[in-house]
Amino acid sequence: MNIAVVSYSYTGNNEALAESVAKELMAKHIKVSVKKPITMGSIVMDMLFSRMPKVLPAPDILRQYDFILFFGPVWMGQAASPLRAYLNELKQNPKPYGFLSISGGADGGNPKLSNELLRRTGKQPSILIDQHIAELISPDNPTSRKETSAYRINKNDVNRLTKAAVERIRQSSLYNL
Numbered sequence: 487m488n489i490a491v492v493s494y495s496y497t498g499n500n501e502a503l504a505e506s507v508a509k510e511l512m513a514k515h516i517k518v519s520v521k522k523p524i525t526m527g528s529i530v531m532d533m534l535f536s537r538m539p540k541v542l543p544a545p546d547i548l549r550q551y552d553f554i555l556f557f558g559p560v561w562m563g564q565a566a567s568p569l570r571a572y573l574n575e576l577k578q579n580p581k582p583y584g585f586l587s588i589s590g591g592a593d594g595g596n597p598k599l600s601n602e603l604l605r606r607t608g609k610q611p612s613i614l615i616d617q618h619i620a621e622l623i624s625p626d627n628p629t630s631r632k633e634t635s636a637y638r639i640n641k642n643d644v645n646r647l648t649k650a651a652v653e654r655i656r657q658s659s660l661y662n663l
């Protein structure tokens with residue numbers, strides 16, 4: 487199966503995990519870049535007004551692959567806006583996909599994420615992993631937004647999360663097609 491790992495990352499957490507998972511699966515890693523610089527202001531505007539930033543490479547690159555694994559942060563309860571054009575591409579040319587994220591989780595889960603993915607792609611993800619930083623930092627105690635925002639993934643967490651993600655991906659019936 488021809489797998490593409492497609493990642494966008496603002497502060498590096500999701501990129502580090504995507505890189506490691508792609509290596510483990512020997513999958514092509516496509517790093518998304520945005521034509522206009524992303525700022526806190528542009529993030530808020532994208533989320534409030536459902537804007538779709540222009541990205542590179544062109545989203546039709548996904549046509550070359552059978553299974554797409556997206557990695558990116560959750561912003562204001564939604565998948566990071568630079569992934570939108572690629573999610574939209576899957577609506578035009580459906581294929582199985584997974585969505586994996588290291589998100590903050592300081593305010594609880596991201597309950598609207600799965601519906602958003604369904605709305606944007608027309609299909610539920612085959613794999614959805616939303617790993618909260620709050621759980622990584624302190625599984626038993628509440629964690630503040632300040633703490634989750636300051637977190638930068640370390641080697642131990644990359645290795646641990648890669649193992650868990652790869653196990654889930656390999657268990658997926660699609661992986662063995």
Ligand SMILES: Cc1cc2nc3c(=O)[nH]c(=O)nc-3n(C[C@H](O)[C@H](O)[C@H](O)COP(=O)(O)O)c2cc1C
Pocket residue numbers: 494495496497498499500501526529530558559560561562563564588589590591592595596619634635
């Ligand atoms: C503007 C903004 C909004 C965010 N909103 C959420 C959110 O709704 N839910 C959540 O779990 N994390 C949220 N986060 C935290 C990020 O998902 C988290 O820091 C993530 O690990 C960043 O990934 P990156 O390093 O790959 O950019 C938000 C971060 C920013 C900057």
